[in-house]
Amino acid sequence: MLAVKDREIANAREAAEVLDAHLSRMEQEQQDLNATLQFLRNREGYDARLSDFLRDAFDRM
Numbered sequence: 001m002l003a004v005k006d007r008e009i010a011n012a013r014e015a016a017e018v019l020d021a022h023l024s025r026m027e028q029e030q031q032d033l034n035a036t037l038q039f040l041r042n043r044e045g046y047d048a049r050l051s052d053f054l055r056d057a058f059d060r061m
Contacts, residue, residue, distance in 0.1 A: 050058060
């Protein structure tokens, strides 16, 4: 019975390691996406005024 519990604990630890690896990968992916988004916002003039045409379209939405 003790061997079974030891194996269950080992399985839980392995599962936790796999989950931690996935979470780390996802966090890195989120950071990469945020950096790309910031780059695109800066490149495209994210803070620039909208043209009259785009402002009218936005207002209608």
